[in-house]
Amino acid sequence: MMDSRIVLPALLLVLGLATGFAQSPATGKACETKNGTSCEECLKNVTCLWCSKTKMCITYPVNTILPPHALCPLNEARWGLCWMNFQILIITLSVFGAILIIAFMICLFCCCKCENFGSQRFEAKMQRQGDKMKTKQEERRTEMTQRHDEIRKKYGLSGQNPYSKFA
Template sequence: KQLCVKTRSTMSRLHTFSVLAVILLSHVVVHTVQEQTPTPSPAPVPCSLKSNTSCEECLQNVACLWCIPTNACIEYPVKNILPPSSVCHLNDARWGKCWLNFQVLIITVSVFAGVIIIAVIVCCCCCCKCDRIGNRKEDARVERQNRARKENKKARRSDMQMRHDEIRKKYGLAKNNPYSRMNED
């Protein structure tokens, strides 16, 4: 009985503690949400201001393109997929990483895309070919089963016919003439 009383008092203390913890936690969350004011992110520095600096400084902004011969930091021409040669030749353009040649990047991505497309086409052709071969095998198997069933049916029918003929002979009902029943002696 004492154990039950101690357990109940411990449970009530735990319940009180958990309620207080939830209230305290909700109070902290509400105050931190109210205290946070959205701070605007600093506007990115225009690419043109980073011209005549270094490639690394220019490419800190993802929207910038570095042209090596002119040491110009240019906004990437997003209207074109590739920067036109009037802006900067592909071989001299850097975007993302200074060590990465834009022309090499395009060629590499194109080769990888081509290899992936060819691999997908080959896989599709192989799957279709295997499927057709599987269907031919399935059709041949079904045809063999049908022939075997027909042969079994013919064999059973001829066996049954032989048994019926034997029974007819045994009881004198031989069926030599189809009209023999009509000629009863």
């Protein structure tokens, strides 16, 4: 399977090029025929740009990302919505993008920080459980030796173990 770091930029590049080359002269003339109408009429076609200053419907210049100032100033250009100019649209999208990037960075920082904190907490818990098991084992061992000593006393075997010299 292809790596998503390669596929996503390639897909965006292909879509961008397809959008740039998809503009044909027939769609370009469709916008100019809407001159003298209203902004709403002009913007029914997504390839059109309305200039409030000149009251003209212009084909959106896809070769440039933003319409040039000579064609229509950004604060007078309308695309998509008649009530929002291009300048406000760019500022809004920039702020929204910045907020998303900052939120992503905060989440990334918090997740990494919490993951490290969680692993330290997990290691401490495992250490406590290990210590608890060791102390229980030591208690059982001392109880067993006490019980064995009591049994030896009961049956009179409390003396020297004859087999201790072989060990």
